[in-house]
Amino acid sequence: MKNLVAKATIMDEEKIRRALVRIAHEIVEKNKGTDNLALIGIRRRGVPLAERLARIIKEIEGATLPVGILDITLYRDDLTTLAQQPEVHKTEVNFSVINKTIVLVDDVLYTGRTVRAALDAIIDLGRPKSIQLAILVDRGHRELPIRADYVGKNVPTSKREIIEVRLKEIDGKEEVVILETTE
Amino acid sequence: MYQRKDLLGLKELTADEISLILDTAVPMKEIIQRDIKKVPTLRGKSMVTLFYEPSTRTKTSFEMAGKYLSADTSSLTVSASSVVKGESLIDTGRTIEVMGTNVIVIRHQAAGAPHLLAKNVKARVINAGDGMHEHPTQGLLDLFTMREKKGDLGNLTVAILGDIMHSRVARSNIWGLTKFGAKVHVVGPSTLIPKEIKQMGVKVFHSVEEAVKNVDVINVLRVQRERQKKGLIPSLKEYAKVFGLDKKRASLAKPDALIMHPGPMNRGVEIMPDVYECEQSVVDEQVTNGVAVRMAVLYLLMGGKGVYEATN
Amino acid sequence: MYMKQLIKGGRVIDPLNGIDGVKDILIEGKVISQVADQIAVTDQVNVINAEGKIITPGLIDMHVHLREPGLEYKETIYSGTRAAAAGGFTAVASMPNTRPVADNKAVVRFIIEQAARDGAVKVYPIGSITKGSQGEELAEIADLKEAGVVALSDDGNPVVNSEIMRRALEYAQMFNLTVIDHCEDPNLSAEGFMHEGYISTLLGLRGIPAAAEEVMVARDIILAELTESPVHIAHISTVGAVNMVREAKKRGLPVTAEATPHHFTLTDEAVIGYDTATKVSPPLRSEADKEAVLQGLKDGTIDVIATDHAPHAREEKEVEYAYAPNGMVGLETVVPLVVSQLISKGVLSWTDAVVKLSVNPAKILNIPGGTLSVGAAADLTIIDPEKEAVVDPKKFYSLGRNTPFKGWKLRGWPIYTIVNGQIVMKDGKIIE
Numbered sequence A: 001m002k003n004l005v006a007k008a009t010i011m012d013e014e015k016i017r018r019a020l021v022r023i024a025h026e027i028v029e030k031n032k033g034t035d036n037l038a039l040i041g042i043r044r045r046g047v048p049l050a051e052r053l054a055r056i057i058k059e060i061e062g063a064t065l066p067v068g069i070l071d072i073t074l075y076r077d078d079l080t081t082l083a084q085q086p087e088v089h090k091t092e093v094n095f096s097v098i099n100k101t102i103v104l105v106d107d108v109l110y111t112g113r114t115v116r117a118a119l120d121a122i123i124d125l126g127r128p129k130s131i132q133l134a135i136l137v138d139r140g141h142r143e144l145p146i147r148a149d150y151v152g153k154n155v156p157t158s159k160r161e162i163i164e165v166r167l168k169e170i171d172g173k174e175e176v177v178i179l180e181t182t183e
Numbered sequence B: 001m002y003q004r005k006d007l008l009g010l011k012e013l014t015a016d017e018i019s020l021i022l023d024t025a026v027p028m029k030e031i032i033q034r035d036i037k038k039v040p041t042l043r044g045k046s047m048v049t050l051f052y053e054p055s056t057r058t059k060t061s062f063e064m065a066g067k068y069l070s071a072d073t074s075s076l077t078v079s080a081s082s083v084v085k086g087e088s089l090i091d092t093g094r095t096i097e098v099m100g101t102n103v104i105v106i107r108h109q110a111a112g113a114p115h116l117l118a119k120n121v122k123a124r125v126i127n128a129g130d131g132m133h134e135h136p137t138q139g140l141l142d143l144f145t146m147r148e149k150k151g152d153l154g155n156l157t158v159a160i161l162g163d164i165m166h167s168r169v170a171r172s173n174i175w176g177l178t179k180f181g182a183k184v185h186v187v188g189p190s191t192l193i194p195k196e197i198k199q200m201g202v203k204v205f206h207s208v209e210e211a212v213k214n215v216d217v218i219n220v221l222r223v224q225r226e227r228q229k230k231g232l233i234p235s236l237k238e239y240a241k242v243f244g245l246d247k248k249r250a251s252l253a254k255p256d257a258l259i260m261h262p263g264p265m266n267r268g269v270e271i272m273p274d275v276y277e278c279e280q281s282v283v284d285e286q287v288t289n290g291v292a293v294r295m296a297v298l299y300l301l302m303g304g305k306g307v308y309e310a311t312n
Numbered sequence C: 001m002y003m004k005q006l007i008k009g010g011r012v013i014d015p016l017n018g019i020d021g022v023k024d025i026l027i028e029g030k031v032i033s034q035v036a037d038q039i040a041v042t043d044q045v046n047v048i049n050a051e052g053k054i055i056t057p058g059l060i061d062m063h064v065h066l067r068e069p070g071l072e073y074k075e076t077i078y079s080g081t082r083a084a085a086a087g088g089f090t091a092v093a094s095m096p097n098t099r100p101v102a103d104n105k106a107v108v109r110f111i112i113e114q115a116a117r118d119g120a121v122k123v124y125p126i127g128s129i130t131k132g133s134q135g136e137e138l139a140e141i142a143d144l145k146e147a148g149v150v151a152l153s154d155d156g157n158p159v160v161n162s163e164i165m166r167r168a169l170e171y172a173q174m175f176n177l178t179v180i181d182h183c184e185d186p187n188l189s190a191e192g193f194m195h196e197g198y199i200s201t202l203l204g205l206r207g208i209p210a211a212a213e214e215v216m217v218a219r220d221i222i223l224a225e226l227t228e229s230p231v232h233i234a235h236i237s238t239v240g241a242v243n244m245v246r247e248a249k250k251r252g253l254p255v256t257a258e259a260t261p262h263h264f265t266l267t268d269e270a271v272i273g274y275d276t277a278t279k280v281s282p283p284l285r286s287e288a289d290k291e292a293v294l295q296g297l298k299d300g301t302i303d304v305i306a307t308d309h310a311p312h313a314r315e316e317k318e319v320e321y322a323y324a325p326n327g328m329v330g331l332e333t334v335v336p337l338v339v340s341q342l343i344s345k346g347v348l349s350w351t352d353a354v355v356k357l358s359v360n361p362a363k364i365l366n367i368p369g370g371t372l373s374v375g376a377a378a379d380l381t382i383i384d385p386e387k388e389a390v391v392d393p394k395k396f397y398s399l400g401r402n403t404p405f406k407g408w409k410l411r412g413w414p415i416y417t418i419v420n421g422q423i424v425m426k427d428g429k430i431i432e
Helices: A012-029 A046-062 A113-125 B015-034 B057-068 B080-085 B091-096 B112-122 B136-150 B167-178 B196-199 B208-212 B238-242 B283-302 C077-086 C105-118 C141-147 C164-174 C199-205 C210-227 C237-250 C261-265 C285-298 C334-343 C352-365
Strands: A002-009 A035-043 A069-070 A101-109 A131-139 A152-154 A161-166 A175-182 B048-050 B072-077 B105-109 B124-130 B157-161 B183-187 B204-205 B217-220 B258-260 C004-014 C019-028 C031-038 C045-049 C056-057 C059-064 C091-094 C121-125 C151-153 C178-179 C231-233 C255-259 C378-388 C408-419 C423-427
Touching: A002 A012, A002 A131, A002 A152, A002 A161, A012 A046, A012 A131, A012 A152, A012 A175, A035 A046, A035 A113, A046 A069, A046 A101, A046 A131, A069 A113, A101 A113, A101 A161, A101 C019, A101 C255, A113 B196, A131 A161, A175 B105, B015 B057, B015 B136, B015 B167, B015 B283, B048 B057, B048 B091, B057 B072, B057 B105, B057 B136, B057 B283, B105 B112, B105 B283, B112 B124, B124 B283, B124 C352, B136 B167, B136 B258, B157 B167, B157 B208, B167 B183, B167 C237, B183 B208, B196 B204, B196 C199, B204 B208, B208 C261, B217 C210, B238 C285, B258 B283, C004 C031, C004 C352, C004 C378, C031 C408, C056 C352, C056 C423, C059 C077, C059 C352, C077 C091, C077 C105, C077 C408, C077 C423, C091 C231, C091 C378, C105 C121, C105 C141, C141 C164, C164 C178, C164 C210, C210 C231, C210 C237, C237 C255, C237 C285, C255 C285, C261 C285, C334 C352, C334 C378, C334 C408
Parallel strands: A035 A069, A035 A101, A101 A131, A131 A152, B048 B072, B048 B105, B105 B124, B157 B183, B157 B217, B183 B204, B217 B258, C004 C045, C004 C056, C059 C091, C091 C121, C151 C178, C178 C231, C231 C255
Antiparallel strands: A002 A175, A161 A175, C004 C019, C019 C031, C056 C378, C378 C408, C408 C423
């Protein structure tokens, strides 16, 4: 029986807020404004993060960016090895991605497999001009040649550790914690 | 979680299992509406449609569903005449299976044929209509359409109009709807409604006017010419007069009631042109939803680590 | 072999002699030579200890399909009579729907000769009523009688034409032959695969209404009255049919009836799952029908228990329900079903059961048997009322494995079958 033990809180509400504000500025700076820009959050915790980024960008630039929701279940590469089929939810991208600069948003970057699936999923919606990646926590251990353009915090971890991002919209509290599995 | 090996009928499913399929069909429908209608989910999986009865709609619908999910699809149509002298169903099923097939979609004129196949192959089996028994994916697409348009199925009253006795669509609809607490009226000539259908929890009518009064949905079934030869109805003309759904009869339902038909329609017999062309008619959407629901079923049966892999 | 066999200490049920009690039975050669409270054991006697066991006159199944000639892939006289012996029967009456049909002397003689050569038990052929069992012209009944038939039937096919049925009853009377009718109106049962009711509705299998049987039972009773000839209703299965036979008997009409173990044990619910072993004609009926059959057995309306043993090849039954042939095997499961379903539940006494499994079949077919009288042929069955076993079709002597009772744990199995003084079955095994 595996147990999860909380090891440390690495980000609190304030740190998360600051990280997002910084990422929002970086996005605007890197893209020289907000023209042709759109945000797509990966279900589930990428979604509120994308919405928050859009809100912050509106505060600093006055522009309202389109925000989409991406469900990557159908693009997972582990479907045949899972004992149970994961539930599929709706992808809601109510704008054309064609020729847009898409900022893909997720909470944790780990092996890179989720992002790989998300890239395929976005490209199936149309051909964007470019895709960038924004991540709240990068914990390393990549299995694919993928890197983030915007990172809230780099956290070196061991494979036995689990990073849990908890957001108000979903979890009712706001923190990033490291958990460790013990036998 | 959908943990069954096969989809043979709605009778044996729980409301939760049906809900899961319908919920899964929502994102599937979104895929159908995209420019690029393909996701890689079932890459490397294969599906065979094994049809002992001619059907262009259901077969095409399953094949499209499989292709949208990137499964490899092949089809095998067996004419009814070759069944008697030809290979047995079990042997045909095993042959298809050892070619590496993950799912067999079967349509058969004999009730229970999918059950026989399912017991004898490790591949997943989907019933695409067996005799007068069930047509679960049609039932599911009807439920999906009603839920999408009307919300909670438990609040609905649905009238099913036509040849109830011979209809697998009616049976699958009745099982599905009653599991959610919907009220079901069945209406048709007394020669085409088995007495015992009441035990399935439906109300029986022989007057269309009474049956459709204030209902949320009218689901019209196809009537076949051969019923006349068997002496079950005097003529299609008389059927159309007494049981055909025309504008006047349809207007007795709720103003925004849905008009449904599993197709193919006998225009002018069970349904009149002014009804199937009206705004309330969702006949075309049923067809789209059919693909979405079948994608959901294929995903749920083949997406996970199936029995087939586990036992090989 | 010993020339004498002594069956000691068993409970002897011999309704014709009014016996139900512990007795010894001595068999000398082929006949019963003594029945007494105590018979002394001597040197030249093989003793069968029957304490706690039931001894009955040899059981007779008056409704069996042996399939030979012509359908030997389903069953042969060799295999079918061994199944009978294993099931506790000393005699069976074979239905004429062979290929060719037993509608002529040659086929009947073949069956009798083959049974003498190959048979483990006695075989009494039933001849067909009409040529080819087609229901159109009477078979040569005088010839059939001369060849050795014990009754007439077109079993499997009903005699639809009432005029032909009337003439058959009249004509058969001259030869003292009972006409056995498979009562079914083929127009009413057309294309049906199971009993018409809720289960057929939910399974989507076309139904056969009880009325299909009842219409013909009513007609046969009317014709029995008209012709004053005996008619025997095969495998009766509905409330209405049982009621009509009861009423006919009350009026003194020469009507008898039989019921099968599956109709007094199972209902149409057994069809759920589409197991083709449950496909029989007449079909498994409703709970109310089953209760009526049980009541008919209890009050004597139903005279006989017969199996309608109908073996089919595996590949014929491993098909879609609609395409499977009708029929199930019954010889090797009927005794424990009678014990478990009827005797244990108080529907029948042992005496009643023996009357229906031996006395009445002998009487209706006008053949020897049904008694343990001194001087009678030594045909006996010994049943262990406590023996429990699970039905395993793989162990059947019948070539047919088509039984819905597979895996049923039943109590009360035959342990000896003795034909003409010879032990042909012991503990379920055939002694060659």
